Amino acid sequence: MNSLLENRVVEIEKIADDMGLDYYPINYEVVPQETMLEVISYGLPTRARHWSYGQSYEYQKMQGEMGFSKIYEVVLNNDPSYAFLLDTNSDIANTMVSAHVVGHVHFFKNNYLFKQTDNKMVYHAAERAQRIENYIQRHGIEAVEKIMDIGFALDRHIDWHKGPNRTRYKKGEKYFKKTGFDDFDDVFETRGFSHKEVAVKNDFPPFAEFDILWFLVTYSRVLEPWQKDVLEITRQESYYFYPQYMTKIMNEGFASFIHAEIMLKLGCVEEHEYFDFCKIHEKVVQPGSNKLSINPYFLGFSIFTKIREEWDEKHKNGESDIDGLQRIYQIVEDEDDISFIRNYLTEEMAKDLKLFSYKKIKAANSVDAIEVIGTELDKIKETIVKDLYNYRSPLICIVGLEDGILQLEHTTVSIGTLDVKHLEIVMKYVYDIWGSPVNLKTVDSEGHIIHYTCDELGFSE
Secondary structure: OOHHHHHHHHHHHHHHHHOOOOOOOEEEEEEOHHHHHHHHHHOOOOOOOOHHHHHHHHHHHHHHHOOOOOOOEEEEOOOOEEEEEEOOOOHHHHHHHHHHHHHHHHHHHHOOOHHHOOOOHHHHHHHHHHHHHHHHHHHOHHHHHHHHHHHHHHOOOOOHHHOOOOOOOOOOOOOOOOOOOHHHHHHHOOOOOOOOOOOOOOOOOOOOEOOHHHHHHHHOOOOOHHHHHHHHHHHHHHHHHHHHHHOHHHHHHHHHHHHHHHHHHOOOOOHHHHHHHHHHHHHHOOOOOOOOOOOHHHHHHHHHHHHHHHHHHHHHOOOOOOOHHHHHHHHHHHOOHHHHHHHHOOHHHHHHOOOOEEEEEEOOOOOEEEEEEEOOHHHHHHHHHOOOHHHHOOOEEEEEEEOOEEEEEEOOOOOOOOOHHHHHHHHHHHHHHHOOOEEEEEEOOOOOEEEEEEEOOEEEO
C-alpha cells in the first residue's frame, strides 16, 4: 500500500469512527490479480487444496478476461479482518474500496448471523489445511479428495439453528432397540436387548435430523478418524460461509451505502478523482443488464438509502428518537436478506425499481421459457428470496433407522422435485460413509410418493 492510500485509510477510519461504525481492526493488502483470484476461489487465504478450487480459479480468471466481472476487493470475516485490494486499481478506486471494506467489517462484527461464526477462521483454516495436507501425504491425494468430494456434496445440509458444535444425543434415552450396531448400543446404554430385535421406527434419531454431515461424522461405523476429521472440517467451514450467503443483498448494500457516505466526507480527494469515483460507484450500484436477476449491491443500496430518508424525516419531525443512520445500524444487527426484503422492500420502491416476479417453464424443446407472474409486492419479495432458503439446497433430513436402513426424507417437495442424477451421486456418497443401505422418500411433480434406495446393488427407485 502506497503512502497516499495509507494516509487516506487513516482518514477513512476516522470518519467511520465519527459515524459510529463499530468494526474489527483491518489489515489491508494490495495484491496482484493472481493472489486475488486465489483468495476468491478458495474463500480464505489458506485452505486445503482440492480440484474444485482450481476450477473456480479458472472460471473467475476467464470472467475477468472476457470483461464479465470486475474484482475490486476481497474482505474476510475475521478478527482482525483482512482486506485484499487489487494492485491494478487506481488510487481513487482503492480509496473507495477501503471505505467499502469498513462497511463490510462493521457488518461482520455486528450482524446476528456473523456473531455466531468463527471470527478466527483465517487461522483455524490454515491449521486444518495442514492437517489435510498430512492426510494427503499419508493416504494419497485420491483418497483424501474422495472424502472431500463427499463433504462438499453434503456441506449445505447443516442445521444452522443447532450450531456447529454439538454433542451426541443424550445417553440413557433408549431411542432404538439393540440390533447389533454395537457403537450405538453403547452410546445409548441399551444393553440387555436381544440382537434379534429390530430398530424401533423413528426412535433414532430422536427427532428429524437436518445436519446430515454431523450425523454421519458422529455415528458412522465405517469412517476412519482421519476421514471424520476431513468431513468435520468441511462442515465447520460451511457454517462459517452460511451468513455470507444469507446476507449478500444487505452486506453489499450496506457496504456500498457506507462507502458513499464516507467518500462524501473525505476531504483529501481531488476534484478530478471525485468524478472518477462517481463513475466507479455508478458501476457498482447499477441495476444490472439481466432483467431476470438483480444486482444485490443496487437493491441493498436502494433500500438502505430509502430507510435513511424516511427515518431522517421522522427524526426531524420528532416522531423518532433515532435518525436514519442509527436505524440502519439497528437493521444491520437484526436482519438477514429474507427478513430485510420482506420488511423493507415497499410497494413504492418495487414500482420505482421496475421489479416483477416470474417463473421458469420447461418448454417442449428443452429450453426454459419465462412467464411473468406480475408486479404484486408479495410475489416479488418471494421471487427475490426463494433461492436463499436452506442454503439453496433441498431440505432433506434423517428420520429413522429401520432394519439397519438409514431413512431420509425430502421435506420441501412444494419448492421442486429432486434432480435424480445428482441424487444418485449423493446417495452413493452417503451409502459409502454410512456403510449400510440408505432410503430416501420424496414426491414427484404429480404428487406421487417415490422411494429411492442405495445399497450394495447400487441406486434404484
